[in-house]
Amino acid sequence: MVEHMLDFMLGPMRGITSFYMDHLLYCNIIVIFSYFASKFFKRKKNNFIK
Known part of the structure; x- marks a missing residue:
């Protein structure tokens, strides 16, 4: 039952x-x-800009 539901929902x-x-x-x-x-x-980029 659960396998059929998963196959239908996930495709x-x-x-x-x-x-x-x-x-x-x-x-x-x-x-x-x-x-x-x-x-x-991101931190490295922000430090470079300041």
Whole structure:
């Protein structure tokens, strides 16, 4: 029942969800690293302007 609902709601995104669940650790590391990189470059850019 739940599988049918997920297939209907997610549609083609279902494949991306299974890839994300299989590689959860690597995906989360990429997200966290990109967050800190954006904070670092934004701070560096603001210091340069002042």
